[in-house]
Amino acid sequence: EVQLVESGGGLVQPGGSLRLSCAASGFTFSTAAMSWVRQAPGKALDWVSTISSDGSRTYYAASVKGRFTISRDNAKNTLYLQLNSLKTEDTAMYKCKQGQSYGQGTQVTVSS
Secondary structure, three states, rough: OOOOEEEOOEEEEOOOEEEEEEEEEOOOHHOOOOEEEEEOOOEEEEEEEEEOOOOOOEEOOOOOOOOEEEEEEOOOEEEEEEOOOHHHOOOEEEEEEEEOOOOOOEEEEEOO
């Protein structure tokens, strides 16, 4: 059974930073592309970023490119998302995704 457990969210001021983590289990992490998605209140789920299984290729939504960095540690079965230069519009529940499986999410709130 695929399990994805996110952590690292919180309340941060505009311009601040956070690092999200996603601990994965129940599948062969090192062979799986992984993604981050987010959902703001009352809005649809939005794709944020994807990383290839070996970490050599990364892809970003235009709204976060240059501010967010996706990475992974295959030895630790963990996916990361570094969020820098945060904006109020980045406020959302952030979830990691593998195939059609999602974690429960971690809340990021950007507010002064």
